[in-house]
Amino acid sequence: MSTTEFDLSLPSIRQVQNLIKKAVPTELKLLTGDLVTGKVLWQDHHCVCVVDEHSQQITVWKQAIAYIKVRSEE
Numbered sequence: 001m002s003t004t005e006f007d008l009s010l011p012s013i014r015q016v017q018n019l020i021k022k023a024v025p026t027e028l029k030l031l032t033g034d035l036v037t038g039k040v041l042w043q044d045h046h047c048v049c050v051v052d053e054h055s056q057q058i059t060v061w062k063q064a065i066a067y068i069k070v071r072s073e074e
Contacts, residue, residue: 006045013043015068016040016043016048016068017043019039019040019068019070020040020041020042020043023039024039024040024070024071025037025038025039025070025071026038026039026040026050026068026069026070026071027068027069027071028048028050028060028065028067028068029065029066029067029068029069030060030064030065030066031064031065031066032064036050036052036058036060037050037052037053037071038050038051038052038053038058039051041057043062046061046062046063047059047060047061047062048060048062048065048068
């Protein structure tokens with residue numbers, strides 16, 4: 001496997017790819033305690049990009065993420 005491809009046998013990679021494909025509202029809790037909410041646009045080996053409700057793109061280093069979860073619609 002080339003280093004530019006994701007290892008789709010990893011459930012975390014598949015989960016994030018599924019969030020991207022379905023454009024699911026998501027929240028990322030960061031190790032700093034900050035909460036990033038929106039839809040995941042893309043991921044690479046190091047980062048995840050989320051677009052918020054104001055169409056602002058936020059790029060987050062994967063190392064900074066404590067957890068990712070589907071946001072419940074209120």
